[in-house]
Amino acid sequence: MDQLIELWQSTGIYQMEPKQLLMILVSLVLLYLAIAKKFEPLLLLPIGFGGMLANIPGVEIAVGDGVLAQFYSMGLSTGIFPLLIFLGVGSMTDFGPLLANPKTLLLGAAAQFGIFATVLGALFFSDLGLFDFTIRQAAAIGIIGGADGPTAIYVAGMLAPELLGAIAVSAYSYMALVPLIQPPIMRALTTVQERKIEMTQLRAVSQREKILFPLLLLILVALVIPSAAPLLGMFCLGNLMRECGVVDRLTKTAQNALINTVTILLGLAVGSRLIAEQFLVPSTLGILALGIVAFSIGTASGVLMAKLMNALSSSKINPLIGAAGVSAVPMAARVANRLGTEANPHNFLLMHAMGPNVAGVIGSAVAAGILIQIVG
Amino acid sequence: MDQLIELWQSTGIYQMEPKQLLMILVSLVLLYLAIAKKFEPLLLLPIGFGGMLANIPGVEIAVGDGVLAQFYSMGLSTGIFPLLIFLGVGSMTDFGPLLANPKTLLLGAAAQFGIFATVLGALFFSDLGLFDFTIRQAAAIGIIGGADGPTAIYVAGMLAPELLGAIAVSAYSYMALVPLIQPPIMRALTTVQERKIEMTQLRAVSQREKILFPLLLLILVALVIPSAAPLLGMFCLGNLMRECGVVDRLTKTAQNALINTVTILLGLAVGSRLIAEQFLVPSTLGILALGIVAFSIGTASGVLMAKLMNALSSSKINPLIGAAGVSAVPMAARVANRLGTEANPHNFLLMHAMGPNVAGVIGSAVAAGILIQIVG
Amino acid sequence: MDQLIELWQSTGIYQMEPKQLLMILVSLVLLYLAIAKKFEPLLLLPIGFGGMLANIPGVEIAVGDGVLAQFYSMGLSTGIFPLLIFLGVGSMTDFGPLLANPKTLLLGAAAQFGIFATVLGALFFSDLGLFDFTIRQAAAIGIIGGADGPTAIYVAGMLAPELLGAIAVSAYSYMALVPLIQPPIMRALTTVQERKIEMTQLRAVSQREKILFPLLLLILVALVIPSAAPLLGMFCLGNLMRECGVVDRLTKTAQNALINTVTILLGLAVGSRLIAEQFLVPSTLGILALGIVAFSIGTASGVLMAKLMNALSSSKINPLIGAAGVSAVPMAARVANRLGTEANPHNFLLMHAMGPNVAGVIGSAVAAGILIQIVG
Amino acid sequence: MSELMLEGFNLALYGMGFVFTFLVLLVFLTVAMSAAVSRFSPPAPTVVPRRRTSKRKDSGSGASAKSADKAQIVAAITAAVRQHRQSD
Amino acid sequence: MSELMLEGFNLALYGMGFVFTFLVLLVFLTVAMSAAVSRFSPPAPTVVPRRRTSKRKDSGSGASAKSADKAQIVAAITAAVRQHRQSD
Amino acid sequence: MSELMLEGFNLALYGMGFVFTFLVLLVFLTVAMSAAVSRFSPPAPTVVPRRRTSKRKDSGSGASAKSADKAQIVAAITAAVRQHRQSD
Numbered sequence A, B, C: 001m002d003q004l005i006e007l008w009q010s011t012g013i014y015q016m017e018p019k020q021l022l023m024i025l026v027s028l029v030l031l032y033l034a035i036a037k038k039f040e041p042l043l044l045l046p047i048g049f050g051g052m053l054a055n056i057p058g059v060e061i062a063v064g065d066g067v068l069a070q071f072y073s074m075g076l077s078t079g080i081f082p083l084l085i086f087l088g089v090g091s092m093t094d095f096g097p098l099l100a101n102p103k104t105l106l107l108g109a110a111a112q113f114g115i116f117a118t119v120l121g122a123l124f125f126s127d128l129g130l131f132d133f134t135i136r137q138a139a140a141i142g143i144i145g146g147a148d149g150p151t152a153i154y155v156a157g158m159l160a161p162e163l164l165g166a167i168a169v170s171a172y173s174y175m176a177l178v179p180l181i182q183p184p185i186m187r188a189l190t191t192v193q194e195r196k197i198e199m200t201q202l203r204a205v206s207q208r209e210k211i212l213f214p215l216l217l218l219i220l221v222a223l224v225i226p227s228a229a230p231l232l233g234m235f236c237l238g239n240l241m242r243e244c245g246v247v248d249r250l251t252k253t254a255q256n257a258l259i260n261t262v263t264i265l266l267g268l269a270v271g272s273r274l275i276a277e278q279f280l281v282p283s284t285l286g287i288l289a290l291g292i293v294a295f296s297i298g299t300a301s302g303v304l305m306a307k308l309m310n311a312l313s314s315s316k317i318n319p320l321i322g323a324a325g326v327s328a329v330p331m332a333a334r335v336a337n338r339l340g341t342e343a344n345p346h347n348f349l350l351m352h353a354m355g356p357n358v359a360g361v362i363g364s365a366v367a368a369g370i371l372i373q374i375v376g
Numbered sequence D, E, F: 001m002s003e004l005m006l007e008g009f010n011l012a013l014y015g016m017g018f019v020f021t022f023l024v025l026l027v028f029l030t031v032a033m034s035a036a037v038s039r040f041s042p043p044a045p046t047v048v049p050r051r052r053t054s055k056r057k058d059s060g061s062g063a064s065a066k067s068a069d070k071a072q073i074v075a076a077i078t079a080a081v082r083q084h085r086q087s088d
């Protein structure tokens, strides 16, 4: 009989605390968004599932010797998982549109203003006494505005691992919501006339330029902002592998088996940070609120930068592609294209928007390097 | 000259002890079974090869800093390898037949009686003074009756790592022998009339049911038997990835590169436990003897449960499919199908037997959770 | 203002030391050779890129907690990466030509003389006071003459990790230069008449022989030179997987996702040893000089061994295939074929040269075992 | 009976009990889930021919997939031939 | 204004400054690199139809690749049909 | 000669000796193994066209495989065309 009581006490029903139940519901919502709404399913599915596992009471999965805790300490504490993801992303990125129109790099720079504005916002919350974010935490929250999942996870793992769960969930959710968040801002800041601007077909880019670009980028990183070198280094390696044409078998693995395996493990490791004690804190609400602000400001500053460039230069660009500077590849570029076609059915902006789009990846990695450099 | 003697003393011929030679022969037998007899070759080939490497004298491969010892501490001590295998198995499992006929889950429950009967058998041996199994060791031996390789390795790694080699060899060998072990038992316990029972075509199962089932299963695990959550969690994640249709690239990797890589490493790590000192002990014989008992009792209880269900219900099932409840996917289901066709050429039981077959995987994972919970 | 100065001091321009700049140029040369000249690109591309990352000042990438340092301690200190590469190479090796003409194994033995002659050369340098190589370092340098990348990296990691960068760069560079290094030596040591010798078509080899060979090889290793067992063990496992025909899905992964992933990580880990402090030392020049000597002597002794065999036996072999005994698979075999066709357009030596070519892999792994045994 | 055996019987009893409890619950929940699904999404064309990511052989559907492929190929060829003739 | 906010403004100022500096430099270097490449390897047929290892969809080129494939298939079938007729 | 060189000569001597011993033994064992295999499984059709899991190029067989494929395609098309005509 004693043993039966002991067994009953070992069940989840007996041990479940309300906050764990709540976190399981939150995780189910993430799974619902991933599966039914196709919100960044590659990441949100393993994150949501990891969140469920992490909140099962009475068994160590996300802490101690648990398997998710091991994935966390193996790949997130060390930074290895996001860096390998960056390798894979690099090997899937085509810098052609960017090389055909390099000034779109400036759009990728402007959109990073979302990051720093959000850092200020987080610190302002602290100032008001609403939350108690340190400068490291504020920097980690700001990086959500980079609209780049692995960068956000990498920076959060370095600067504020205690917020990693909330930051990752916020970053991926808003990336999925880009088609809803961006259009009103883009419409508000542009005239129909501007949205109708057609852009000339991009010039062809030679293979040699594509091979030299990642090396050029890495050297510039080495000279100017070394702390961005791990992230951009892996990115450039992936891209060089892709473009050089002599290591196709490595490229194929980096694009498939390697990135997929790491995505599963990284998702589960991030999910392990959705344990109730860590996620169900007021600051999570603050992070979610700041995250959407970050995306909005980034979008706006990208568009405004495009308008500024038009004011200063004779060759006009469609300001919609400025919004793609936040990264969120390739969603933001598609949004720009959609709004362009809406205003002018002959307006195909997709390729033109891919330039600022990948520039945004570089921009947020540089911003990440600076944040790590200054507050890390 | 001294150096020549030293060199001679470094050779394997000089250092080889009889028991190492014997273990190399045992390993060669495993390789023979894997290659010539196709006995679970995916696992027994790396296990057998690892066994050979582990018993080469004069070089540390399976102990200390040796590479197999590193694979062991990386993946078996931590439980990571069997859990990743379970992820892959989940991503290859179709719960359709089970969902079309959920009461076959009971067959998967009944067949787990083999596990607990074997635990008792092991303890009885201890009682008789034949062997000296502790309760933890008895539990680890019993799990052989689950007829599921990764579950057996996971539980043995938790409860009795010193027996892991013998338990894994026993589990995989008897799984390969299912087509020989099961038929006499199945024939003995059923009449020709019963074996002739035809079953109606299974209903079509919607994708939505297939998506909800792994979540349902995980939630039930969380509520009732949390200690089964690592195993069944990874299994359900793999299955959800498979069925949800939005992460196909992850599923493909889980089904191929990931599970194959882990299978090689896990096989070698298990092989490292075939070192003579650990494998050539009397208890290994006990484990081999108990293993076949476990399979036989599991088979019998599955069949008898099916007959009981027929006695209580009007919709008849063919009792042969009860034997598939031991898992040993998909071999046991094929055996049931073969005996069915033998008795009645129009009797196609394969799909019907897949239900209890995958139910057996769930059942033994639940049993594993209970054993870890109570004696772990 | 202070912060601006601090930021300026954090840039690479400020912190870059001349030797780091020099190493970045060296790395760029490696990348150029890999991409433009197709010098062993699968390895030299990640090595060169890793070398660039390792020499970026002001950020820990190749030391401390840096990601390359982690790859190094994960896979090179432990020996795991080269062993997994050997698994993959084994799974891609066809022993057919060797089995059809087993006496070509002797050519693979003779060519290893390059290894030991180079060990003597390195010690002679020490004797002269030019460099200060210990016997362990000399052994690690000698293994370059094995013309086998993973073997060289494995041995260097065991015996002289401080030289690993220079040894790996030397080994892969000279392997790529085989088409330039070997022909003059081969022409100098053979008459046109010898180069014209046609060889009879190789007999068909049964699958059973191909399955038994890796087991035979492993058993001989176990009996005679156990310290070669990790390397040749993994090689034989890969080959057995390939030939047995029952684990094709494992073989496919070992040949693709697994070896490709490990190649990327191993290349980066080796690249981490190109840090200026470690690579820009006089001994690197010595290693590069000794490396080419090693290749040349290996080539010469292979050819001379073939001539000796012709002198002693009635069935003539073309002495060009002796040069393939250094390994450098499959380049050396192609060189032999090219020179053969040059002398006699009906002379197809490729298949005949594959025998000594793979024998050279076995030979240098055996030599590696002996070196580790005696000086390790 | 020894202490150890007693412990073993306890383990077996509770163990089988739990396994059955669990799977019986799962039967009920599964039936309920399937009922709910068919109620809330009633007449949908259920077994969509799903993209096969699995490597498992299931001879039945595989064969039909093949014959469908074949039909498509034949159709494509037929169309091509027709087009070719018209362009003559 | 608090110490913390001040630190924040500093961070934002230097941060955005650095990001812009970096990307402006990158624009110049990229333009220079492209110019150098086109000078030293002038009239080469630039966009070689490279082997695609990437899985990314890019509708444009994908579509043209498809239609090229289709053309090839049609050509192959045409040839096969012609051959078939001649052999009749 | 220095101590170190002496050690080196020893190493080279034993090393080459061992390498040769090993590979000579391997030659004998391999020959014996092949003889045994051909004795105990004599006239089997040896080189079965094995499933190729390897990526290695070997131009010969590759070419023949291709031409076989081509022949099959031509045959398939021929059949399709014939069928198409009959159904006209």
Ligand code: NA
Pocket (backbone or CB within 6 Å): A145, A146, A147, A148, A325, A326, A327, A328, A360, A361, A362, A363, A364, A365
């Ligand atoms: Na960004």
Ligand code: NA
Pocket (backbone or CB within 6 Å): B145, B146, B147, B148, B325, B326, B327, B328, B360, B361, B362, B363, B364, B365
């Ligand atoms: Na089972």
Ligand code: NA
Pocket (backbone or CB within 6 Å): C145, C146, C147, C148, C325, C326, C327, C328, C360, C361, C362, C363, C364, C365
């Ligand atoms: Na060699």
